[in-house]
Amino acid sequence: MMTTKTRYPVALLVPALVVWGLFWIVATGPKPVPADRYLGLADNYDVEIIRDDYGVPHIYGARDVDVAFGLAFAHAEDDFPTIQDVVLATRGMLAAEKGASAAPADFLVGFMDVKRTVEEGYATKVSAEARALAEAYADGINHYVATHPGEASNLLLPVKGEDVVAGFTFKTPLFYGFDKEISALFAGTYPGMPGTVRPKEEEESLPVGSQGVALAPKATTDGHTRLLVNSHQPLTGPVAWYEARVKSEEGWDMVGGTFPGAPLILHGAGPALGWANTVNKPDLVDVFKIRRHPGGALAYTLDNKWAPMTARTVPIRVKLWGPFYWTVERTVYETLFGPAVEVNGAYYAVRFAGYRELGMLDAMYGLNKAKDKADFETALARGSLPSLNYVMATATGDVAHYYNAQFPKRPNVPGLDWQKLLPGDRSSIFVEGYEPFSATPKTVNPESGIVFNANNSPYLATTGAGAPVPDDFPARLGVQGNLTNRALRLNRLLTLAAPVSPEAFREIKYDKIFDPSYPPLVALRTALLEPPVWLGVEEREGVDLLRRWRGGTALDDRSAALGVALLYPMIKAWEADEPMPEVWGRLPVALNYLVTRFGRMDPEWGEVSRLRRGGIDLPIAGGPDILRAVYGERDADGRMRDVAGDSYILFADWDGKGGFTAHSSHSFGAAAGRPDSPHHTDQMDMFAREVEREVPLDRDALMAEKTSSTRL
Template structure:
């Protein structure tokens, strides 16, 4: 868990009844899972860069193989993800992880999954999840020394529950929780703090997807850019894989640890890019507590009893010593409740009762036509995430996908501020259900021949006609209206290009410039209008920035000062935080550069580095540009290390005859944790040089470059 987290939850846990275990519970004997190999038949061929290509007769065979292959490359992170989902991460990582474990129980993740597992998801999904869980168990049976106490057996429910817990975090549920427990909700500072599952930067710092129709390309091809921005390591870092079965599961792309499907990428006939979207999907209700009974709240002029449940959180301190913390979780008809010094607040959020997300994702993975893909989305089982879509028939689309609460509308409710505190004493303000897929904003086959999303408003998804209009949607849906720098640059680059080539798309993707009218443009103009003491370093820096073209090339001697000065303002806008003081930031940037580089104008690539082990490479790019790079300055190393942003990149294209091909690159390589492997960093220099490699999609090409070929169960 990150450091900027639920401080109030820590206080709660510290005040709790404590139980003591002399020894940690032991895991079951992993050797018993050796027999699982007899249930599946899978072949895992690793290509030149050791990316796994997983083949099976059945979908469940490939799911088993995907888990096994991912375990070979990153079992430690997979294990952490599974323990997080169970609310048991503190058994492995101690007290800091207790806040995450509490959140899992507060959200009622396992109540939802246990209640609906047999009845709400189909047998195909349950079998798929179980096969993936079996792959983890089988890998553990071969590597018993890597297993945390209590991990085994991994079950299908663990896999399903992972989606119920993690997907709301992508649209910012955690930010609302942090604001409530820290007593800041309704103060106008609701989003000053944020909760993180790890110390890595938040996964919603950016992403973009772009699709080009044959009518807009110079050669009649359909093209798709898959370009999500994630932390470069950790539980939401991309892992590349390809799966192919005789039952029609055929996808190449990337996924997260613990996810038994490809989360974005392409199949033979269609593909999609995923980007984070953030409509208003969380409501906070202020409750009135009975002054004579703190376990009751007011609803429709009647006192109602809270439901009360015990949260038991197991924390490892020293070796085998554990403590069990207990805290009551209160629940009203609105949802779970936090009691703070500022009052009692109930939370209601999109996806709080949802466990079918994996079923929807599996249907997307198996889709072969636009109708199939839209049918999958019509399940409305994924709390959020945009999809930029393209297929071999030349269809392109942007779907602003979300489970949007069907809040009450009409004159009676016109004064309700759904972004602030909602009165908790009126039952008619407690929304029920979600808008159907047909009511989601979408841009499908617009006349312009291209669609995009860069974490911006769906009302800006192309140029010209065919885009959704704000007046067609209820304001209570809370649809985004923001426009990012990347959106501005996409429209500027693509808007007037009537014949977009393969090279154009590649060059546009790696554009590293800030747009006129962007927050950076405004910051620099403000800075240039300021007065500084003659002959001072501040004036020297100001003079340097007068000639900055707002580009962030690695060779630029102006970008370092420009980016370091403007990035805090970019991040403040993204996180909806107050702006810092411009003069202070400018002075700090000048001091940092002078101290570490002996000049205020080092090359940006000397400052901005991709680091893997003891190697590093210069990078172009910066926050909120299309070549997205987010970093943290390492005082000891003396440069900025990239931590998030561009990570897994895929260019997909369908020729006029329907044949698909793709080029991909990963920020590091397939061997996520093994620093002794050549595949720990073999893609890093290619990534830094803004190139990709051809993905081998046919067996002959794959076999010509394979680095290993493993069979499990006699495939």
């Protein structure tokens, strides 16, 4: 569900900060906070962490805050370095720890005014219950540091509840691509900027996607309600999934995935309901070009007058070496439209969903505690979550897809393209606030009993009637209209399989085919009908190989390596709404790569596509925009190492009689940051074989397989 690999905005902001900012170098390092002062924090909580056979923590506490404390401690045991990086990034202090490569993330935190937003609103705009949860989680991190001396940076302590809330304020806008919009602005490539020739999403980054499917009792062969939670994320870093089960005596009971720094489950399931998140891409950012006073005064033209604007400094402290730090300052201006910056002598203000938003944790807490569809919708209707699709199922058989977003209220102005640069000289085109939840696209309990999303338009959300229609939503709302191969496959396969058996549901999830109607595949096959006459013998053999390809990515498929190599650039172009690249210039390059690296043009796909960590190296089926989603990066030996896509998979099942079961698998294992742990890699074989384990939700079953138990 996030954006790039382990960074936040693109590195092109680094030189901009150097050119535009003031800077100085000091030889002053941070003074450490004594960690032993946090040794007694556990006395305030009563929590037990029981790890199952795969090291996944099951956290039991009397109160929700006990569980949050335990979740932080358990996650830190497994991946403290990433949690620390996330906290420092949220504070805008990552460059002080990591160096210049982290400066763009720190600037973005400052541009978004995260620190001031939290300082001013934490006590009044975050509920007491959510604050208690955040503070308990922060205590869990502090207690871990106190009991593990030498692991923490001098910059970290103390972690506070404000840090946890700030993490949501900072990171949630990145899921809909806010960082890419800002990067395009600084690069001068935002649509409508002078000389723009490139699209605004030009940076190569790891894909973020996901799919979720919910089946009502009438859509299954046994009358059960089922949910597939299947997010596609980077396999490592700050947005790689961590699995946990949380259970309190206050009614909190969930199993699912979370990210470092989050004090609850971000998506998963419990006895009452569950949900899957997928990334959506509505238009949630407006960029306005403003005209600053030519004399340098803090004013800009608005409604034929000079309107005042304020200026604030964003300092970025960058670690050089040893005790030396380099501090850069950049000015951000506040306008009616939002924060503004200077780019190449011009000034641009940005309005974006999630700006100064502090209600995310309350909303997520509401989802975690929801007992039925009404509770779930109440949490979403707060309007605090900037984006993301929600595919939901309840134990009583309700299913729904919610195309959730903070849609900016936009007036109906003929001729104004809200996806391009907007005039910043008139207040009439700016309206405060967001559209209500009632105005957003949703599909609730449709006729077929099936709902799904695979990062596609909300207008295809079910196999029959009941999905929203485009005519009901004005263009200025910015609802995406795209399709994906995964959406096409889900629509086709779920239609054919209905009513869906448990076995068919799993087979559909692990489908490995590019749909025959998928436009990139259609374009490739069309090109193969008329190859150019100048092709050599090897190239013609390659054409024959491609003509035999049925669009599959199974381990033994001998056409997939060449097919995926040619198809992937076409997929990227199609997703960006650009012309697809031609085939024939790329065919010899792809053939040379395969023959050079594998000794033949048709190696089995499993020889090329690999799941790797440490000394384990396994074949893995699937590919880009496939339901069995695998996105690879080429290693030195020419093989494609799985780096994103399927990462945490959960099947949830409610039998309608009070029974709830869950089966899951993880790409690597629970101990992401502990290479010496057996749980660093112990799920890889299961994951590569497309097998899940039953999560031991019953305490007796858990105790029968426990590997450790810790009471704090």
